[in-house]
Amino acid sequence: MPVKYLDAKTITSKRQLSPSPPNRSRTGYGSKIPSSWELKVGTRWHRVYVMIWSNSGSAYIVKGGEKLLLGSYDPNDP
Numbered sequence: 001m002p003v004k005y006l007d008a009k010t011i012t013s014k015r016q017l018s019p020s021p022p023n024r025s026r027t028g029y030g031s032k033i034p035s036s037w038e039l040k041v042g043t044r045w046h047r048v049y050v051m052i053w054s055n056s057g058s059a060y061i062v063k064g065g066e067k068l069l070l071g072s073y074d075p076n077d078p
Helices: none
Strands: 011-016 028-041 046-051 056-064 064-068
Touching: 028 056
Parallel strands: none
Antiparallel strands: 011 028, 028 046, 046 056, 056 064
């Protein structure tokens, strides 16, 4: 299965929700940890999730049933 990345040019808006949604994992690790960020791609808002195993994590959104990794895109950047 190939890794797919989100094209940052398709992001039309971003927002940070407060408070952050609760983490369902007791350990803090998992493959779908919700973040407080949402990205608007086209006309829909998509929650940013993080896969965290060991000491690193990868942020992604789910669009059309596919995981699209954010790569070097950082919602904190202006």
